[in-house]
Amino acid sequence: MKPKKPELLAPAGGMEAFVAAVENGADAVYIGARAFSARGYASNFSEKELEEAIDYAHLRGVKVYVTVNTLLKEGEVEDALKLLSYLREIGTDAVIVQDLGLISLARKYLPDLPLHASTQMTLHNSEGIEFVKKLGIERTVLSRESSLEEIKRIKEKTGAEIEVFIHGALCISYSGQCLLSSLIGGRSGNRGFCAQPCRKKYRLYCEGKPIKTTGSYLLSPKDLNTTSGLGALIEAGIESFKIEGRMKRPEYVAGVVRIYRRLIDRYIENPAKYFVSEEEQETLTQLFNRGFTQGYFFESPRWELMSRENPHNRGVPAGTVTGYNRRTNRIRVKLSRPLRLGDGIMVENAETKPEDKGKIIFSMYSGKNLVYSAGTGDIVEIPFDSRVPAGSTVYRTHEKKLMDSLKKESESGNLRPKIPVFIKADIAPGKPVRFEVKDRDSNTVTIESEYMVEKAEKQPTSKDRIEKQLSKLGNTPFEVSELHVSVEGDVFIPIGQLNELRTKAIEQLENLRISRWKRKPIDTLQFFESEEKADLDTGKPVKENTPTLPMLSVSVYSFEGLKAALAGGADQVYFGEGLFRKPETAGREESSAQELDAVFENAVSEAQNAGKKIYLITPKIVKDSEMRSVERTLSRVRELGADGVVVSNLGTLNLAKAEKIPFIADSPLNIFNSHTLALILQEGAKMAVISPELTLEELKNVVSYGPAECIVHGRLELMESEHCLTGGLLGGDKGLCSAPCRSGKFALIDEKNYEFPLLMDYECRMHLLNSRSLCMLEYIPEILESRVSSLRIETLGMENPDEIRRVTRAYRNEIDAYIDTGKHGKENCEKLGQGFTTGHYFRGVQ
Numbered sequence: 001m002k003p004k005k006p007e008l009l010a011p012a013g014g015m016e017a018f019v020a021a022v023e024n025g026a027d028a029v030y031i032g033a034r035a036f037s038a039r040g041y042a043s044n045f046s047e048k049e050l051e052e053a054i055d056y057a058h059l060r061g062v063k064v065y066v067t068v069n070t071l072l073k074e075g076e077v078e079d080a081l082k083l084l085s086y087l088r089e090i091g092t093d094a095v096i097v098q099d100l101g102l103i104s105l106a107r108k109y110l111p112d113l114p115l116h117a118s119t120q121m122t123l124h125n126s127e128g129i130e131f132v133k134k135l136g137i138e139r140t141v142l143s144r145e146s147s148l149e150e151i152k153r154i155k156e157k158t159g160a161e162i163e164v165f166i167h168g169a170l171c172i173s174y175s176g177q178c179l180l181s182s183l184i185g186g187r188s189g190n191r192g193f194c195a196q197p198c199r200k201k202y203r204l205y206c207e208g209k210p211i212k213t214t215g216s217y218l219l220s221p222k223d224l225n226t227t228s229g230l231g232a233l234i235e236a237g238i239e240s241f242k243i244e245g246r247m248k249r250p251e252y253v254a255g256v257v258r259i260y261r262r263l264i265d266r267y268i269e270n271p272a273k274y275f276v277s278e279e280e281q282e283t284l285t286q287l288f289n290r291g292f293t294q295g296y297f298f299e300s301p302r303w304e305l306m307s308r309e310n311p312h313n314r315g316v317p318a319g320t321v322t323g324y325n326r327r328t329n330r331i332r333v334k335l336s337r338p339l340r341l342g343d344g345i346m347v348e349n350a351e352t353k354p355e356d357k358g359k360i361i362f363s364m365y366s367g368k369n370l371v372y373s374a375g376t377g378d379i380v381e382i383p384f385d386s387r388v389p390a391g392s393t394v395y396r397t398h399e400k401k402l403m404d405s406l407k408k409e410s411e412s413g414n415l416r417p418k419i420p421v422f423i424k425a426d427i428a429p430g431k432p433v434r435f436e437v438k439d440r441d442s443n444t445v446t447i448e449s450e451y452m453v454e455k456a457e458k459q460p461t462s463k464d465r466i467e468k469q470l471s472k473l474g475n476t477p478f479e480v481s482e483l484h485v486s487v488e489g490d491v492f493i494p495i496g497q498l499n500e501l502r503t504k505a506i507e508q509l510e511n512l513r514i515s516r517w518k519r520k521p522i523d524t525l526q527f528f529e530s531e532e533k534a535d536l537d538t539g540k541p542v543k544e545n546t547p548t549l550p551m552l553s554v555s556v557y558s559f560e561g562l563k564a565a566l567a568g569g570a571d572q573v574y575f576g577e578g579l580f581r582k583p584e585t586a587g588r589e590e591s592s593a594q595e596l597d598a599v600f601e602n603a604v605s606e607a608q609n610a611g612k613k614i615y616l617i618t619p620k621i622v623k624d625s626e627m628r629s630v631e632r633t634l635s636r637v638r639e640l641g642a643d644g645v646v647v648s649n650l651g652t653l654n655l656a657k658a659e660k661i662p663f664i665a666d667s668p669l670n671i672f673n674s675h676t677l678a679l680i681l682q683e684g685a686k687m688a689v690i691s692p693e694l695t696l697e698e699l700k701n702v703v704s705y706g707p708a709e710c711i712v713h714g715r716l717e718l719m720e721s722e723h724c725l726t727g728g729l730l731g732g733d734k735g736l737c738s739a740p741c742r743s744g745k746f747a748l749i750d751e752k753n754y755e756f757p758l759l760m761d762y763e764c765r766m767h768l769l770n771s772r773s774l775c776m777l778e779y780i781p782e783i784l785e786s787r788v789s790s791l792r793i794e795t796l797g798m799e800n801p802d803e804i805r806r807v808t809r810a811y812r813n814e815i816d817a818y819i820d821t822g823k824h825g826k827e828n829c830e831k832l833g834q835g836f837t838t839g840h841y842f843r844g845v846q
Contacts, residue, residue, distance in 0.1 A: 003234050005268050006241045009065070009163065010257045013042030013246040018053050020254035020410040025261030028063035029053075030096060032192075032246060033087075036080050038069045038098070038120060039246040040192030040846070051090040055514045060416060060477050061441070063093040069118035071190045071672040071691070072099045074701040081105055088113040091517030094138065098176065098190070101675025107136040112519065114138050116163065120176040120190065121650070122668070124150075125624050126157040128651030139163055139239065143174055144224070145722040146623075148297045152236050153624050161239045166230070167256055167284075168244025170221040170295060170305075172198050173719030173768075174621060177668055180718045182693055183770055188845035190670060190693065199311040201751050204729065207744040213729055215308025218748065221723070222307045225284060225292035227259075227276045231267050233297065248288065251406040255287045258406075258415075286399050288313050296722060302737075303728035312358070315346065315397035321388050322379065330365070330381040333394050339364065339380065340373040344398030350388050358397055359384065413475065420481030421509070423470055428488035429455040433497075435470075437505045439478070443516070445508040451497045460490035469498040476506055551790040552815055553709060554808055555617065555646075562603050562614075564801035565793075568808025572613035572790075574646045574664075575603050579619060580767070580796075581760045583744050597636065604640040613643040618656075620648040620668050620720055621765060627655070634661045644686065657684045667691055667711065674705040681706045687789055692716055695844040696779070700786040707789040712776040713807060714794030715757065715769040716839065724764045737764065757797045769797050775829040775836035780814040781822075791815065807832055 009028045010021035021029045031053060032044040045053060054064045066087050072080050080099075084106050087095055094114035097103055098121055106113060116139040117123055117132050124143040132140060139161040142151065146164070155162060171178065175189075180197050182188040187195045198219040204211045224244070226233060233241065241264070243256055259280050267274045285292070290307040291314060319335040331347065339345070343361050364371055365381040374380045409415055419439055426434040432448040463485055471480045554565035555574040565573050578596045600616065607614035616637055618630050630652050637645055644662030647653040648669065656663040665671070665680045665688040672691050680688045687707040690699055699710055724737070726746050731737035741760040748756045754771035761767065774794075776783060783791060793811060795804050810827040817825030829836045 002268055003271065004237060005264065006234055006238055007063075008257065008261055008264055009240050009242040010253060011168075011243055011245040011248070012053075012253060013039060013044065013248070014250070015045070015049055015053060017246075017248070017250040017253045019056070020250040020406070021257050022057055022060055022062050023410050023413065023415045024254045024258040025416065026062060026257050028065060028093070028240070029057060030065040030067055030242070030246075032067045033083055036068045036070050036072065036076070036083065036192075038067055038118070038189075038192045040070075042246045047086060050087070050092075054091050054517070058091060058514050058517050059510055061419060061513075065094045065096050065116060066092050067096045067118070068102070069096050069098040069120050070192045071188075071670050071693075072102055073694075073698055074673045077101060077105070077673055077675055081109065084110055084113060085522070088519050089521050091514075091519065093517070096141070098670075099672065099676060100135075100669070100679050101673045101677075103132075103135050103137070104679045105675055110522075111136075117141060118176075119143060119165070122174050122176040122621075123650065124174075125622055125627060125649070125651035126154050127627065127654040128649055129154060129158045129160045131650045131654040133158065133160060141165075141242065144170060145174060145296050145621075147299075148232060148236055150623055150625070151238065155237060157624070163240035163242055164233070164238055165224060165244055165295075166226040166233065166241045167224055167260065168248075169290075170224050170293070172219045172221050172721050172723060174721070176670065177620065178719045179693070179716060179770075180768070182845050183716065183718060183839065186840075186843055186845055188693055190672075190691075191846055193846045197750075202748040202756075204725070205747045205749055205755070211730070213308065215306075215310075217308050217311040218306070218725060218729075220290065220307050220311040221305050222291040222293040223289050224295050225289075226294055226297065227263060227281065227284070229294055229298055230260075230263055231271055231274050234264070234267055235271075249403075250410065251403040252287050254406040254410045255283055255402070259284060282316060283402065286316050286396070286402060290314060300722075302723075302731075305723050306728060312346070313397050315344070315395040315399075317393050318345065318396035319394040321347065321390055321392040321394060323390055324384075324387050325381060326387075328381070329383060329385065331384040331388050331394075332379060332381050335374055335376055335378050335380065337396060338373060338375050339382075339396065340400055342400035343396055345382070346395045346397045347384065347388050347392055348395070349392040350384070350386050360398070416477075418473075418479035419477050421473075421478045422482045422484075423480055424484045424486075425466070425470060426486045427453055427466065427491055427493065429453050429491055433493065433501055435501050435505050437509050439509065439513065441513070443509060443512045445505050445512060447501065447505050447508065449497060449501050451493070454492045456490040456492040459492075461493045461495075463487050465495075466493065466498060469495055470502050472499075472502070473506065476510070478506065478509070549819065550784055550788060550815065552793070552808070552811055553790045554793045554795065554804070555714075556795050556804065558799075558801075559599055559603055559606075560801040561795055561798075561804050562606060564805035565795070565808050566607065566610045566612060568805040569812030570612060570793075570808050572615065572643070573607055574615050574617050575600070575607075576617035577603065579617060579761055581739070581741050581762060583742055593632070600636050600642075601640055604642045608641070615644045615646050615662075615664055616642055617646045618648065618652045619761070619763070620666075621722075621763070622649060622652055626763060627651070630655060631659075634659050637661055653680075653683065653685075662686050664709070665689065671702070671708075674702050677702055677705050677708060689792065690788075692774075693840050693845045696782055696786065696841045698844065699783075699788065699841075703786055703788045709790035709792050710783065710786075710788050711774065711792045711794055712780075712783060713774055713792075713811065715773050715797045716794070717796065718756065718768045718770055719766075721766040721768070724760055724766045725758065726760065726766075727764060759797065767796075770837075772835050772837040773833075774839045775832065776838060776841060777810055777814055777827050777829050777832070778824070779838070779841070780811070781818050781824055784815070784818055 007027040010026035012018035096116045098118040117137045119141040141163045181194045187193040201216040202218040318337040319333040323332040422438045424436040436446045438444040551571040554570040556562045557576045648666040665685040667689040689709045727737040730740035746758040757769040759767040814825045
């Protein structure tokens with residue numbers, strides 16, 4: 001029995017790439033509108049182009065998914081819903097979404113529009129997928145860190161339709177959880193404008209001392225390439241194989257799609273004889289690579305995941321530098337692969353910045369002669385502006401011949417197999433020609449000619465001639481697979497009449513194939529006439545449950561920190577003992593469950609004796625195999641009488657809800673607008689933490705709809721990564737990691753000498769903290785006037801209990817001063833230290 005063939009899903013950042021994807025064998029293409037797309041720097045598609053692309057694809061039996069996968073600010077929700085309404089009408093097969101508020105509105109007002117959950121939603125466990133299925137999500141794009149075994153487990157538990165990335169660029173952070181670009185430069189990955197600071201240089205430090213590393217691009221992963229393991233992914237029953245690359249050239253899309261089309265078909269045809277040829281692998285390498293990895297599908301790649309020496313396209317090795325001609329400013333190269341004018345090269349060890357190493361060859365010399373091309377073994381000289389040491393490798397990063405070929409073939413319209421059609425014609429004297437054409441999707445067109453068939457007086461029109469004319473489908477997407485022509489007696493039909501009839505029928509078939517996907521317009525936006533849009537979804541004003549006085553909440557990660565927060569005046573604490581590794585535990589195994597139970601019991605008792613609330617923190621990332629630890633935390637809450645848990649992903653939220661454990665929804669759930677807040681509160685959250693990417697003014701628009709918290713102090717977490725940087729660099733090449741993270745405090749230093757602390761958790765995931773601590777102490781009146789329910793101090797990376805106490809006390813004093821007097825108190829950030837930031841409260845994000 002042949003395995004089920006997965007959908008091959010291709011990227012397209014513009015119309016040329018779209019056509020290349022379709023013509024080279026994609027089953028589906030994903031594209032972005034000009035607004036609300038997670039690839040904001042791609043050219044993307046206007047509304048007119050969206051419809052043209054969808055019609056082009058549907059005519060050829062290809063599906064189109066449109067990405068509306070960014071987080072939405074309050075003022076954007078209406079426009080986003082209008083866009084979804086338009087996409088529904090023009091026949092979009094599905095919309096890929098991230099924003100929970102938009103999902104809830106779409107399901108209510110556009111119930112027949114299929115929705116796919118973007119990888120930006122950080123879905124990586126069965127509970128999370130069950131949650132979004134209840135919201136109406138039909139397919140989930142899993143986090144790229146999911147292993148094949150985890151995918152199988154998720155499919156077995158949920159029966160969900162799954163989509164995974166199989167080729168292209170990787171993010172070092174879990175998608176949807178990266179604030180690095182956002183907080184460094186105001187360009188948010190959650191909003192489609194990531195500036196890729198992870199591809200920059202960083203230095204690793206431990207306890208303030210530099211650590212020598214191989215390469216300086218410490219956060220830059222290789223590119224995903226699953227060709228060798230494709231069969232195992234097919235056998236797992238994954239529904240859709242996705243290629244990354246909406247920012248790539250059309251030729252890249254053409255080449256990668258063509259090869260994966262060929263490989264998928266090859267495996268389905270004969271799994272036992274599956275192979276990847278050297279030519280296919282070299283083409284993929286030539287098109288674009290930072291080095292290749294299979295990611296996390298089959299095992300943890302550890303250090304092999306990373307491209308630390310070069311964050312740019314490597315191409316393929318093309319030769320070795322044998323010398324440098326100072327007089328002519330040329331490098332002398334002995335070629336190991338052909339080079340031609342128009343090819344691009346990058347030279348290793350060139351005395352230039354890495355981004356300037358790429359060069360297009362406009363002239364090339366063999367001896368004194370200018371040559372157009374040179375082959376393997378030839379020695380050539382190429383103009384080059386900087387000196388290069390002999391022995392350096394020359395890489396061909398752009399092969400003009402390959403790219404020209406891919407472009408020409410994709411534009412020819414001759415690559416994609418024609419759609420077989422059945423044609424039937426009944427011809428009899430004195431009657432119109434009855435003509436029927438039918439495709440394999442049961443689309444049928446039947447028409448009759450206005451012309452009445454004449455009885456032949458002299459030279460009848462032969463049946464062969466009639467069949468020949470009716471079979472001429474030319475440049476249409478169709479070809480005749482079966483033809484039945486019935487002719488009664490001798491007839492005469494002008495050839496022009498046959499051509500006109502055939503053309504008319506084929507045009508109608510094309511229109512039928514396109515129009516069947518269109519949907520009738522519906523009025524979806526009447527609800528925006530109300531001033532309380534979010535309240536319509538809850539059925540009652542959600543502000544009823546909001547505390548009258550704002551609370552001061554503090555996240556702590558040790559018992560000592562908890563006592564310090566309580567001493568400083570916290571109203572409630574979020575307790576996360578046991579989540580992160582600590583340097584002082586060097587040489588000691590992680591705490592046992594019994595030890596943690598004792599710590600939790602003491603913590604709960606301490607908070608309750610102080611008359612304060614305590615919530616236990618659950619991890620942001622929890623695979624199915626790790627969910628037992630969360631279940632144990634929920635049991636501790638119930639047994640110890642704690643107030644609840646803090647949840648950071650939809651899976652732990654779903655589990656807490658099912659177990660009837662009170663929960664607070666944390667900021668990694670990316671609450672950007674009132675509709676998302678309303679949904680989270682409807683699902684049972686006692687309170688929700690608003691995204692730190694919102695400005696103070698934007699915050700006001702959201703928190704008025706229900707109990708909400710904002711983070712006002714502490715180092716914000718910039719990313720969480722499945723890749724442990726210290727383990728990958730220092731933990732040994734093989735076998736178990738030696739846990740170098742326990743040997744001291746680690747940090748990354750960027751090119752501007754900003755220091756970003758690193759934390760590692762007990763699942764060996766890496767957490768990168770911001771270089772500066774957020775401090776909003778001087779703006780407490782403005783924050784309280786927003787009607788926020790709780791102000792949060794985050795102490796992640798703050799290990800000194802006395803510092804936790806001082807910071808908490810400062811905020812307690814400011815909150816009390818404003819409540820008592822309506823004015824600013826005496827506290828300010830300078831009293832707490834230096835190097836603070838106000839984050840996005842006043843600058844916001846794109």
